[in-house]
Every structure is written in structure tokens, then in C-alpha cells.
Amino acid sequence: MAIHPQERLSDEDLILLVQEGQKQAFDQLVFRYKDRLFNFILKMVRDPDLAEEIAQDTFVRAYIHADKYRTIARFSTWLYTIGLNLVRNHMRRKKRSPIGRIPMVGRADGEKVEMELPDKGHQPDRDVRNTEMKTRVAEIVTKIPEHYREPFLLREYGDLSYEEISAATGLKIGTVRSRINRARSHFRENWVASFGTDADTLV
Amino acid sequence: MNCKHAKEQISLFLDERLDPSGQSKLNEHLERCDDCSAYLDDLKTGLAMLTDEGMDRPSDNFEWNLRRKLQVAMAQRETIRYDESGDRRDIWRFGLSAAAALLVVVTGGTFWYQSQFGGAGPEFMGTEAATGSVENTRQGRPGWVEPGHGSVMPVLDQSGGLPQGTEIDHERPQVASPADSLPGQDLD
Numbered sequence: 001m002a003i004h005p006q007e008r009l010s011d012e013d014l015i016l017l018v019q020e021g022q023k024q025a026f027d028q029l030v031f032r033y034k035d036r037l038f039n040f041i042l043k044m045v046r047d048p049d050l051a052e053e054i055a056q057d058t059f060v061r062a063y064i065h066a067d068k069y070r071t072i073a074r075f076s077t078w079l080y081t082i083g084l085n086l087v088r089n090h091m092r093r094k095k096r097s098p099i100g101r102i103p104m105v106g107r108a109d110g111e112k113v114e115m116e117l118p119d120k121g122h123q124p125d126r127d128v129r130n131t132e133m134k135t136r137v138a139e140i141v142t143k144i145p146e147h148y149r150e151p152f153l154l155r156e157y158g159d160l161s162y163e164e165i166s167a168a169t170g171l172k173i174g175t176v177r178s179r180i181n182r183a184r185s186h187f188r189e190n191w192v193a194s195f196g197t198d199a200d201t202l203v
Numbered sequence: 204m205n206c207k208h209a210k211e212q213i214s215l216f217l218d219e220r221l222d223p224s225g226q227s228k229l230n231e232h233l234e235r236c237d238d239c240s241a242y243l244d245d246l247k248t249g250l251a252m253l254t255d256e257g258m259d260r261p262s263d264n265f266e267w268n269l270r271r272k273l274q275v276a277m278a279q280r281e282t283i284r285y286d287e288s289g290d291r292r293d294i295w296r297f298g299l300s301a302a303a304a305l306l307v308v309v310t311g312g313t314f315w316y317q318s319q320f321g322g323a324g325p326e327f328m329g330t331e332a333a334t335g336s337v338e339n340t341r342q343g344r345p346g347w348v349e350p351g352h353g354s355v356m357p358v359l360d361q362s363g364g365l366p367q368g369t370e371i372d373h374e375r376p377q378v379a380s381p382a383d384s385l386p387g388q389d390l391d
Contacts, residue, residue: 030269036254038261052261056269060276137257140249155218156253162220181214184246191249 011075018066026063029075034059037083040157043141044087044149054090058083073167080158081168084150091146140190144183151176152183204232209239217246 006014006028017025037058042051061082062069069078144152154165162180166173204212212229215221221229233240 030266034261034265035258038265039254039258042259048259048262052265052268055261056265056272059269060272063273064276064280133252134257134259137249137253138259141253156250162218177215180218181211184214184217184250185210187249188242188245191245195249 012071015062015066015069015075016071018063019069026059026066029062029079030059033076033079036157036159037079040080040153041083041087043138043153043157044146045090046138046142050090054083054086057086061086074164076158077160077164077168080154080160084154084168136194140187140194143190144186148179148183148186151179152187155180204228206232206236206239209233209236210242213239213243213246216243217250 006017006025009017009025009028011029011032014025014029018029034055038051038055041054041058042048045051045054058079062079069075141149141153151165151169151171154160154168155162158164160168162173162176165171165176165180169176171179209229209232212221212225212232216226216229233243
């Protein structure tokens with residue numbers, strides 16, 4: 001099978017092509033990053049629809065502001081930083097609007113009760129292979145405290161270095177190293193609780 | 204090396220940030236510590252699964268929705284640009300309108316002044332404009348240059364009259380011609 005010339009190019013070369021007006025180069029970047037970026041965001045917000053929205057918004061911003069990208073940073077660092085900022089914005093908005101404000105609906109007997117909101121994490125019509133294993137892995141990750149989870153996921157999904165995570169999060173490198181270590185400790189603890197020590201036999 | 208330190212070193216090892224000396228010390232610890240060995244094995248398995256089989260996939264509509272969002276974003280961007288250029292056009296339009304209105308007011312005011320009081324206009328219109336009929340001079344109309352300020356006009360006395368010895372020719376038209384006020388020309 002013939003390899004498209006753009007597949008050979010680095011991320012940085014592709015975004016430079018986008019800057020020069022070759023919009024097709026952006027498709028290749030979306031192809032390369034959509035899965036990992038989506039998973040990074042999903043493990044932060046725990047809502048697949050919202051994760052898709054934020055991932056798409058991340059790409060939109062990267063495209064619209066492609067001219068602002070400078071080669072001093074890897075494209076992936078730049079992209080994940082945009083995604084992280086959007087996730088943080090969402091988290092801030094979520095904290096400002098507490099869950100207590102669930103709309104009230106009237107029952108037949110006249111009493112008003114809280115409306116049941118659908119569990120967006122388990123939508124049957126989603127075309128995602130929500131196997132039991134994936135669900136369990138997601139649960140394991142989302143149990144990690146948020147401030148440890150953020151650098152941990154940037155490391156695991158974004159493959160960012162400690163220095164890049166430091167630049168993206170504003171944390172000191174020592175703090176990044178420490179938080180990733182603590183996140184892994186939580187991850188392993190939750191992993192053993194879910195799968196036992198011999199994970200391979202349960203998959 | 205205690206287990207807490209070993210786990211920190213394991214994390215660095217997984218990120219390929221442990222130097223050979225550190226790796227050697229960690230290996231020594233792992234050889235005699237089953238807990239830390241299990242910790243490393245579980246992490247290796249779990250983290251590999253996190254980015255492999257444990258990965259979710261976005262929906263099949265992901266690219267389609269992204270393309271739609273991009274189109275909307277680009278259209279909005281163009282609209283903002285258009286609006287900004289429209290704002291600039293509006294500023295120019297307002298400026299030109301204001302300048303035209305000012306011109307009309309000044310010109311109209313001058314003609315009104317001339318029709319009411321004669322002369323070319325009040326002092327602010329210029330030195331030459333500070334000329335007028337003798338009648339106007341007598342009535343002490345506003346807009347006349349104070350004496351001693353470079354005016355070409357004759358100096359008035361305190362009562363607003365003409366200087367002593369100046370005679371008025373009542374045969375002359377009430378509205379002075381510009382020639383009457385030429386510098387150096389004596390009044391009758």
C-alpha cells in the first residue's frame with residue numbers, strides 16, 4: 001500500500017504546512033492525535049460526549065490559531081496544553097454550578113421531585129466498544145485524585161516529558177515527578193483492587 | 204534503598220529517567236523485595252493496557268462533527284473580520300459626516316451673520332473678516348477686535364463711538380463694501 005507523503009512528515013512539519021495554507025495537513029494531525037487526546041480528556045471529565053466535544057474544540061482552536069504555533073515546542077505539547085486548558089475551564093464551570101441545581105419536575109400527586117438525568121457515561125447508542133475491561137480501566141483511572149491524574153494522563157496519553165508537562169500545567173518539574181509517582185501508586189492500588197495482582201488472567 | 208524510595212525510582216525507570224547507577228541500585232532492591240517487584244509488574248501491565256486495550260475510541264462521527272465545527276468557527280472568524288472592517292468604515296463615515304456638518308454650520312453661520320450684521324463675519328473668521336460697517340462699529344457689535352491687538356480697524360473711544368474728528372457720511376450705504384476696510388484706508 002502506498003504511503004501518503006504526509007504520513008512521513010513530523011507533527012511539526014505538518015503544522016507548518018497548515019500555517020502555509022495546506023489545510024489537508026491538519027487531517028493527518030487529527031488522525032494521529034484524536035484517540036489519545038480523546039482518552040486523555042475522557043479520563044479527566046468522565047463523560048464520552050463531553051470528551052468528544054472538548055477534543056473537537058481542542059482541534060478547532062489548534063487549527064484556528066495554527067499561526068500562533070512556534071517550533072520551540074513539540075506540536076503534541078501545544079495540542080495537549082490547549083486540551084488541558086479547555087478541560088480546566090470545564091472543571092471550573094462545573095464547580096461553579098453545583099449538582100444540587102437539578103431541574104425539578106412535578107409529579108402526578110403535585111409534589112415536585114428532582115428530574116432523573118441520564119447517565120451519560122453509559123449510553124447504549126454510542127459506537128464505542130465499552131467492554132467491561134475498558135470500563136474498569138476507566139474507573140481505576142478516574143479514582144486517582146484530580147491533581148495527580150492530570151500530569152499522569154499527560155504522561156501516559158500525551159507522552160509528554162516532565163519538562164513539557166511542567167510547561168503545560170505550570171507545575172515545577174519536581175512536583176510533576178512527585179505527582180506522577182503518586183498517581184501511579186494510586187493506579188496500582190486501584191488496579192489490584194479491580195483485577196488482582198495477576199491482571200493477565202482476568203483479561 | 205527502602206520501598207518508598209524504590210517506588211519513586213520505579214516511576215523514573217518507567218519514564219526512562221533513571222541513570223545506570225540508579226538502575227543498578229533499583230535492581231538490587233527488586234531482587235530481594237517481592238512487593239516492589241509485583242508493584243513494577245502490575246504497573247507495566249496496567250499502564251500498557253491503559254494506552255492499548257483500555258483505550259476508548261471516539262464515535263465514528265468525530266471527524267464529521269469536527270469538520271462542521273471548523274466550518275462554523277471559520278465562518279465566525281470571517282464575520283468578526285468583516286464586522287471589524289465594518290466598524291472601521293463606520294468610524295470613517297461618522298468622521299466625514301461630522302466634518303461635513305461642521306462645514307455646513309460654519310458656512311451657514313457666516314452667511315447668517317453677514318445677512319444680519321453685514322461684513323464678512325466675526326473676528327474668529329480671520330483678521331480680514333473683522334471688518335464691518337461704520338454703523339456696526341457704533342453699535343459695538345460683538346466679534347470686533349479689541350484695539351491694540353493688531354486689528355486693521357480704527358480704534359474706538361470708550362463710548363463705542365468713532366474717534367474724535369471722524370465724520371460720518373450718511374449718504375453711504377449702510378453695508379460697507381470690503382474696500383472700505385482695506386488697511387491704510389481712512390474713513391470719511
